[in-house]
Amino acid sequence: MLQSAESQDRLNDFVIKLANVNGTGSASANTLLMKSIFRMGVPVMGKNYFPSNIQGLPTWYEIRVTRDGYVARSGRVDLMVAMNAETYAKDLKEVSPGGYLIYDSTWPRPALLKRDDITILGVPLARMCNETFQGVRARILLKNIMYAGVLAALLDIDIDVMRALLGESYANKKALLDSNVQALEMGYNYAKQHFACPLPLRVTRMDKTADYIMIDGNTAAALGCLYAGATVGVWYPITPSTSLMDAFKSFCQKWRVDPETGKRNYVIIQAEDELAAIGAVLGASWNGARAFTPTSGPGISLMNEFIGLAYYAEIPAVIFDIQRVGPSTGMPTRTQQCDILLAAYASHGDTRHVLLFPSNPEECFYLSVQAFDLAERLQTPVFVMSDLDIGMNDWMCPTLKWDDQYRPDRGKILSKEEVEKLEKFYRYFDKDGDGIPYRTLPGVSPKAAYFTRGSGHTQYGGYTEDSTEYQIVLDRLKRKFHTAKKLVPSAVFPRNEGCDIGVVSIGSCDGAVREALDLLARRGIHADYMRVRAFPFGEEVERFLAEHSLIFVVEQNRDAQFRSLLTLETAVDKSKLRSILHYSGLPMASTVIVDGIVAELGASPKRVAATR
Amino acid sequence: MSFIAKPKVAHPSLPKNALGLTRRDYEGAMSTLCAGCGHDSVTAAITEAVWSLSLRPEQIAKLSGIGCSSKTTAYFVSGGHGFNSVHGRMPSIATGAIAANKDLYYIGVSGDGDTLSIGFGQFAHAIRRNINMLYIIENNGVYGLTKGQFSASADIGAKAKRGEENVQPPIDPVVAALTLGATFVARSFSGDKEQLIPLIQAGLKHKGFALIDVLSPCVTFNDHEGSTKSYSFVRDHYEEVVHADFVAPAQEITASYAAGEAMPVTMHDGSRILLRKLDPAYDPTRRGKAYNYLRDRLAQGEYVTGLIYIDTKSPEFHEVNGTTDTPINQLPYERLSPGSKGLEKILARYR
Numbered sequence: 001m002l003q004s005a006e007s008q009d010r011l012n013d014f015v016i017k018l019a020n021v022n023g024t025g026s027a028s029a030n031t032l033l034m035k036s037i038f039r040m041g042v043p044v045m046g047k048n049y050f051p052s053n054i055q056g057l058p059t060w061y062e063i064r065v066t067r068d069g070y071v072a073r074s075g076r077v078d079l080m081v082a083m084n085a086e087t088y089a090k091d092l093k094e095v096s097p098g099g100y101l102i103y104d105s106t107w108p109r110p111a112l113l114k115r116d117d118i119t120i121l122g123v124p125l126a127r128m129c130n131e132t133f134q135g136v137r138a139r140i141l142l143k144n145i146m147y148a149g150v151l152a153a154l155l156d157i158d159i160d161v162m163r164a165l166l167g168e169s170y171a172n173k174k175a176l177l178d179s180n181v182q183a184l185e186m187g188y189n190y191a192k193q194h195f196a197c198p199l200p201l202r203v204t205r206m207d208k209t210a211d212y213i214m215i216d217g218n219t220a221a222a223l224g225c226l227y228a229g230a231t232v233g234v235w236y237p238i239t240p241s242t243s244l245m246d247a248f249k250s251f252c253q254k255w256r257v258d259p260e261t262g263k264r265n266y267v268i269i270q271a272e273d274e275l276a277a278i279g280a281v282l283g284a285s286w287n288g289a290r291a292f293t294p295t296s297g298p299g300i301s302l303m304n305e306f307i308g309l310a311y312y313a314e315i316p317a318v319i320f321d322i323q324r325v326g327p328s329t330g331m332p333t334r335t336q337q338c339d340i341l342l343a344a345y346a347s348h349g350d351t352r353h354v355l356l357f358p359s360n361p362e363e364c365f366y367l368s369v370q371a372f373d374l375a376e377r378l379q380t381p382v383f384v385m386s387d388l389d390i391g392m393n394d395w396m397c398p399t400l401k402w403d404d405q406y407r408p409d410r411g412k413i414l415s416k417e418e419v420e421k422l423e424k425f426y427r428y429f430d431k432d433g434d435g436i437p438y439r440t441l442p443g444v445s446p447k448a449a450y451f452t453r454g455s456g457h458t459q460y461g462g463y464t465e466d467s468t469e470y471q472i473v474l475d476r477l478k479r480k481f482h483t484a485k486k487l488v489p490s491a492v493f494p495r496n497e498g499c500d501i502g503v504v505s506i507g508s509c510d511g512a513v514r515e516a517l518d519l520l521a522r523r524g525i526h527a528d529y530m531r532v533r534a535f536p537f538g539e540e541v542e543r544f545l546a547e548h549s550l551i552f553v554v555e556q557n558r559d560a561q562f563r564s565l566l567t568l569e570t571a572v573d574k575s576k577l578r579s580i581l582h583y584s585g586l587p588m589a590s591t592v593i594v595d596g597i598v599a600e601l602g603a604s605p606k607r608v609a610a611t612r
Numbered sequence: 613m614s615f616i617a618k619p620k621v622a623h624p625s626l627p628k629n630a631l632g633l634t635r636r637d638y639e640g641a642m643s644t645l646c647a648g649c650g651h652d653s654v655t656a657a658i659t660e661a662v663w664s665l666s667l668r669p670e671q672i673a674k675l676s677g678i679g680c681s682s683k684t685t686a687y688f689v690s691g692g693h694g695f696n697s698v699h700g701r702m703p704s705i706a707t708g709a710i711a712a713n714k715d716l717y718y719i720g721v722s723g724d725g726d727t728l729s730i731g732f733g734q735f736a737h738a739i740r741r742n743i744n745m746l747y748i749i750e751n752n753g754v755y756g757l758t759k760g761q762f763s764a765s766a767d768i769g770a771k772a773k774r775g776e777e778n779v780q781p782p783i784d785p786v787v788a789a790l791t792l793g794a795t796f797v798a799r800s801f802s803g804d805k806e807q808l809i810p811l812i813q814a815g816l817k818h819k820g821f822a823l824i825d826v827l828s829p830c831v832t833f834n835d836h837e838g839s840t841k842s843y844s845f846v847r848d849h850y851e852e853v854v855h856a857d858f859v860a861p862a863q864e865i866t867a868s869y870a871a872g873e874a875m876p877v878t879m880h881d882g883s884r885i886l887l888r889k890l891d892p893a894y895d896p897t898r899r900g901k902a903y904n905y906l907r908d909r910l911a912q913g914e915y916v917t918g919l920i921y922i923d924t925k926s927p928e929f930h931e932v933n934g935t936t937d938t939p940i941n942q943l944p945y946e947r948l949s950p951g952s953k954g955l956e957k958i959l960a961r962y963r
Contacts, residue, residue, distance in 0.1 A: 213959055215959075227955075231712070234707075251958070256948065263937065264934050277704075279703075279705050280705070280711065281708055282697075282708060283707060283708025286705070289708075305698050400959060404952050407945055442692070443670055444670060450694075453696040
């Protein structure tokens with residue numbers, strides 16, 4: 001049979017959404033589906049929308065099959081696997097016209113599942129599981145693998161690839177492997193017998209994932225800590241940052257244990273709270289170890305006092321803020337970029353901090369390494385501003401590379417020999433004129449000793465309440481922040497073609513922005529794009545803002561925090577900036593940006609497609 | 613300006629320790645505390661203790677929080693790094709510092725406000741982790757820098773300078789430390805350096821968390837009639853239960869003691885503390901007994917002092933962690949990175 005033009009169009013380009021109950025083991029089936037498509041060489045995106053709960057609440061997983069390699073949500077749902085009776089109504093409504101819904105027909109629901117513009121397919125999953133497998137838990141778990149088998153048939157996913165992946169997962173558990181493969185095949189065969197497989201939405205092999213990996217940002221950041229030579233990790237568990245320390249711990253257990261003695265070349269401390277976590281990081285950094293803490297917004301709130309001390313006493317620290325929805329406890333398992341201002345000016349008094357904004361797990365890895373170098377070079381806290389979307393979802397990204405020539409930049413640390421040559425050591429003296437003083441480590445020499453304090457101090461390190469002496473140090477700290485502009489990663493310009501319109505964004509907005517710009521270009525709207533990767537902002541940021549007459553600032557919070565920071569810290573004319581804000585807690589879809597820009601340009605039509 | 617540089621003049625006839633250093637080499641900046649402050653006596657005792665132990669000044673890291681007591685880390689051993697951190701959070705700074713370098717001597721100086729109010733949580737967790745440090749509380753029952761409010765160690769019925777009576781029960785750091793599992797618990801009095809100096813020496817040599825609660829009267833806000841933390845009240849109401857004499861590794865025990873009275877305890881580096889029990893029934897190695905004894909005496913309004921409890925067997929933080937022998941801040945980068953080959957192996961499961 002010849003395929004219609006429409007079905008060609010959906011080849012390797014559609015969205016599957018799986019509605020589950022949390023705690024039923026659906027994650028492994030959903031990961032299996034996504035990874036199988038990835039192994040077939042087809043680009044995929046996966047997003048997990050889970051509750052702040054252990055068992056019984058609704059949870060969704062979204063898989064976007066995207067031959068063009070887009071990494072954001074598209075805003076569509078082409079195939080819904082509705083496994084949660086509690087959310088049927090909502091899930092049914094969400095399916096895009098022409099789409100499909102699969103449900104467990106063990107319990108028919110003709111009244112609930114009514115829609116004429118989509119195809120509804122029932123599979124008696126529970127009945128088949130109950131007839132085949134023993135034990136309540138096994139039946140619940142295997143139901144998930146069974147629907148993965150159904151999807152394999154419907155979407156033409158290579159079942160051998162799925163079998164191979166199951167084999168890897170249960171390499172040492174033969175019984176589990178057998179039952180999983182059996183469930184997979186039962187679902188596959190049922191679909192083959194009862195439905196016209198494959199559907200017009202389907203997967204076909206490509207070769208676009210060969211040099212890619214699927215990894216989450218927290219794991220990649222933990223790898224960055226490992227490769228940066230971090231030896232002290234301290235944290236207080238908080239969603240969504242916990243998996244960063246879990247990953248660091250498992251990497252350390254494998255790579256940081258002395259093979260001969262069995263002793264550890266690292267220390268991980270689960271602190272009593274976030275105050276103690278950052279305190280221990282400062283103690284360790286002060287004492288010459290590379291130390292970090294992963295946390296989220298509520299943790300940053302608690303750490304504020306210590307962050308100010310680190311700024312003023314000039315102690316390196318790397319803080320990972322895996323941002324989640326605020327304010328207060330907010331929605332701990334949903335994503336936002338809502339800590340930008342909190343982090344930029346954390347703590348009382350005049351403080352400003354270095355922030356890095358990774359946009360995906362790949363950058364989490366490289367920017368984490370850089371964060372340690374910057375923290376030591378600048379002797380100040382450095383924040384890696386990740387978020388739940390980057391941190392906890394598996395992203396397809398280019399395989400990580402490592403340069404074996406890398407050595408940590410420990411910054412201006414005086415050795416015993418260097419300090420003993422000096423007539424006298426002054427901790428806070430700006431010898432080089434770049435605002436960065438020299439530091440020494442405890443234990444080196446009596447000549448290296450100084451007194452670290454958060455109270456007023458002179459450039460020589462002594463206590464002071466003298467206005468002039470105090471201001472000398474405070475002004476130098478400002479110079480140091482200016483120096484930081486040249487050291488932090490510069491903005492990137494994925495599109496810079498001399499358009500009048502500019503788009504500026506940060507972090508995990510990147511995928512949605514890139515896709516939106518493609519979609520807009522097809523409609524004749526062209527815009528340049530700058531993604532800022534660090535605060536303080538460099539000269540290139542000023543230039544882009546100056547060169548564009550209308551600038552859309554895309555970010556994920558209600559109050560346009562990033563836009564505020566741009567207006568506070570650059571010379572940009574505020575009236576040129578338009579905000580596109582997304583703060584639902586779900587990762588951004590490209591449609592938000594397309595709609596936002598079209599609406600704004602519609603209001604002032606003369607700007608449409610303006611190019612220089 | 614309240615920072616005064618002290619001129620360093622050492623007379624050639626000053627006695628020298630094993631490193632050839634005089635006591636002057638262990639001094640710090642000039643104290644800015646009130647004349648007669650108990651804390652200055654503690655500072656003097658610390659200086660004497662580390663000099664006589666012949667510790668190299670740079671081997672000493674001095675850590676504190678905020679308050680009159682916390683200022684004192686600037687007043688001794690200027691050859692060691694100092695860290696005057698934030699209020700009540702010195703234990704976490706110490707935890708991180710000790711994690712990074714286990715080979716230094718860490719002296720934390722705190723106060724009753726710093727430890728028992730704002731920092732009570734961190735104090736408890738430092739004990740729980742048995743981090744290897746000497747933790748001195750300069751306990752005067754009162755907030756000095758904010759001019760005389762009661763602290764959490766003030767006794768019921770104690771009178772403030774202006775006559776106000778404290779109505780809330782005190783938190784006793786020694787009782788708290790015993791229940792939290794501290795491995796070295798002592799109490800002393802700033803006015804009794806014969807007792808305090810050897811306790812500091814023993815605390816420094818103890819492998820684990822060593823607490824010395826030092827009753828250290830505040831001459832400005834809490835040294836009046838009706839105070840239970842005044843010089844005269846403490847002198848009248850303190851009872852030494854076990855006196856500790858510190859005996860360096862090469863030194864011999866020369867004094868003779870009545871049978872059952874002296875009890876030597878060997879520290880990890882071969883030095884010993886010789887405990888002289890002033891109450892023969894007391895056993896400083898039995899936590900439960902120590903606790904009961906202390907509670908009984910406290911109920912009678914007595915401060916039990918001396919080395920109240922010692923446990924040299926429990927592992928300290930790094931032993932529990934299984935940390936490598938080299939301080940981890942000195943591990944070469946090559947031992948820390950799996951390199952590009954390692955990365956390929958790690959990433960295999962993400963393909």
